Amino acid sequence: MMKKKHSRGQRGLIEADLVHASLLEVERNGLEGFGLRCAARAIGCDVATLSYRFGSKEGLERAIADRLHEEVSPPELQVKWQARLQAMAKSYRQVAKRYPNAFPLLLRFWTTGPRDLQIAEAWHQALYDAGLREADIPAVGCATYAAVLGVCAGETGGLLDKPSAEVIKEVEEQTDLPLTKELMPTFATLGEDDVFEAAINILISGIEAQVHANPAPFANHA
Template sequence: MVATAVRVMEATGETGFSVRKVGAEMGCDPMAILYHFKSKEGLHRAMADWLTAQLRPVPAALPWDARLRALAMQYRQLALQYRGTFGLMLRFVNTGVSDFAHIEAVYGAICDAGVPEAEVPAVVLSWYAAVYGLAAGETGGMIRPATQAEQDEVAALPDADYPLLKRFMPRFASLDSGAVFEAALGMLHAGIRVRAGQ
């Protein structure tokens, strides 16, 4: 049922998604779906948890930053594979049963980094928000090479008013979204080291 709902959302996008469409795809009454999940929000959470279930555990023997990087890269791949459904991940503090082991791993990595215990919850939530935000930025179209029209728009600006924007815009033509993700992770993990006093 949940896998079908994910397929429907991937095909229609969230704005075109409905329980009625899921019911039609499954050949059942949409009310039966709502009864099972209690609400559309319950179905959304189950769909987000289905996505989370696609993640593999990260090896505990890796250094804390390598564990976080490995998990972050999996979230990025999940977002790229399920562009229409990944946005549901941003709505829940946890998605459910499938999420708990990954959350535990993130807590473990942050603790192993040496972040003071009182700050661990905020750092964990910040890490998730940053990783999900980066992945959503890429799948939503923000993190990508600049189009010719975007480059032309900046080229037409007055040189004296926007010297840096004009200087760097040509580099956006060959922007590698994976490199942006890696750079942001590096900065995020460097910030965690600072919080930990490393």
């Protein structure tokens, strides 16, 4: 893994330490109300120091998001493209579980910085090696990346929780949901791994279908 440069800001504070401390503050109290002032208070520095290093709340949040990307390692190119996408998706899932409050920051920026761009390069390379046309890689890359982050965020945010007794009762009371009622026992026993694996398998199958329908004009399969 590439070593991150440690630059010192005002008062000799190391930027990486400021970002990590801010990340911990987000995990303690969430993103709502987070800003330079509360981050400075939690870190024990003045607001001017954070403003000097990051420019704004958005700049600090972007740095926190890029810090999260440090925990996602691009897989080796020798590995099949399907396994590479699966490995990166699983890494994002672990990040989401470790930092559920900060994880939504990854859905906020086109890119969070150098580390994010390295992951994007690996993602695009996997799609290229799958046989996609270069013209199709940006759209498929954005779509699949957003889908993976969405599944991860849904899992940590509660979207993929098992239905509660109240929800089951609400479904049972409606008369126009015959199929949903029939599926409720399965929903009640559905595991998080089942949903995640289904999502990744569908993404990979979709990529393979796209390649079959619109193959690259030359062989670029890994």
